[in-house]
Amino acid sequence: MKTVPLGELIKLQSGFAFRSADYVKKGHFLVRISNVQQNQISLTSPKYVALDDKTRKFALNEGDILTSLTGNVGRVAKVDEANLPAALNQRVARITVASDKLDPCFLYQFCSSAAFRDALSRQGHGAAQKNVSPKQIEEIRIPVPSLAKQKQIVAFLDKALAGIGTVVANAEKNLANAQELFDVELRRAFDSLADSCNQLTLAEAAIDFGRGKSKHRPRNDPKLYGGRYPFVQTGDVRNSNHILRSYSQSYNDNGLAQSKLWPKGTLCVTIAANIAETAVLDFEACFPDSIIGIVVDDRLTTEFYVEYLLQSLKSTLQSKGKGSAQANINLATFANERFPFPSLEKQREITDHLDKMSKNISLLKANYSMKIDELNVMRECILHSAFSAHLINAQGK
Structure with a gap:
């Protein structure tokens, strides 16, 4: 099958470098790199x-x-009416058909394929994050059957991918429903306590309660890192599942000297960027002041009870952090807040129930996620076949 460079068939335009000072409350929706997700434009x-x-x-x-031309290069999405009016930001490229030999829908399906993404990824350069140029996109070769064959292939893909899309959407809905089921039960467990038990502040229920420390500036000074002391960050807490078992960086003796080593069992609560994410340390660790550490008084409570308690209030805490350039809360958010602390026996009953439910929900979510992954692999296989000589020839028969 004949292939030609994309540059012979398309027109490509890079976006404009709009500044944050150019932002207005109402106008054209600015499509930035983060908005270009695979096969959809995110409104986040x-x-x-x-x-x-x-x-x-x-x-x-x-x-x-x-x-997208930077970072996770090669993500492709199509603008639809709901996105308009919209404008093109820097490091995002617009691709339009510039030849009567190419069907626009055929072009979109090709650009949505792993073949296109892989070609761009191989050409990407840059240590911190990959970058590609418009010229590199134009050099990618595309199979060009007759327009009639292109339309046949598009019709085949529309039918096949629509079915997969429906199943993926249903699986994603079930995934969201599973999480909502747990969230409802989580709130119910603590709402039922109401005023029927002791009400304490977090500081009153702890033997150590405060923000982490990272005094040295700049914070990313290489002389602080690469030692034997785990250094936990907000992303590590967010990506854990109740218990924090891994970390992305470590301090050496210099790093420890300007920080604080918290004990295993400390409850970490993020208060900046990723607000109200929680996890219990499975090892000794340092962390910055964007994380609150709570070492509970085991005569009054357990770290796992408090972790579930704060998770039940996550949306409330997150709403308190809105309004600034970067969402954040602080120790004062908790200073006068009183929380329910029933007997230790009742707390264990609550945590045991939530542990069992969390385990079951996690299994459900894992099954739905696996199904979604399998369907996405199937989608890629269909696209791969569509742009191989085998299917192009088959569609022509």
């Missing part, structure tokens, strides 16, 4: 700009194909 953390004569050419149209 939307920013808006007003276009003028200089930037009007960066206004997007329905059907435009977008791809």
